[in-house]
Amino acid sequence: MAPGAAPPVPKTANGGGKEFERQKEVALDEMIQGYRDGRDPDSPPPSSNRTLSYVHGFNVGRGDHRGQPFHDAATLRLLAEVAIETDALEARR
Numbered sequence: 001m002a003p004g005a006a007p008p009v010p011k012t013a014n015g016g017g018k019e020f021e022r023q024k025e026v027a028l029d030e031m032i033q034g035y036r037d038g039r040d041p042d043s044p045p046p047s048s049n050r051t052l053s054y055v056h057g058f059n060v061g062r063g064d065h066r067g068q069p070f071h072d073a074a075t076l077r078l079l080a081e082v083a084i085e086t087d088a089l090e091a092r093r
Contacts, residue, residue, distance in 0.1 A: 023088035030087065031057035031080065038062035051090075052083040 034054035037043040038061025046055045056079055063069045071079065 020088055020092065023091040024084050026091065027051060027053040027084040027087035030054040031084065034058035035061035035064075039065045041065060051087045053080075053087045056080055056083040 030051045031053040034046065034050070034057025036057075037046075038058035043058075046058050050058075059070055060076060060080075069076070
């Protein structure tokens, strides 16, 4: 794991269930919206009220738009999974 990177959320921490899976779908939708916004050069950077999933999507979209991805594909997949699981857990609180 890279220095300063968030540790992966253990699969057992999610508690499972249909509600958790639904929250993961919501987080994925946020990530997709963030990606779309990130590819728009006129979109401002995400504010502090955005989810981790949105911010991740935004950063990936912005990197793709600029032709400068900020991590390799394997790292991006791991960061996406961590963001989605974290947001789904936060939504359950």
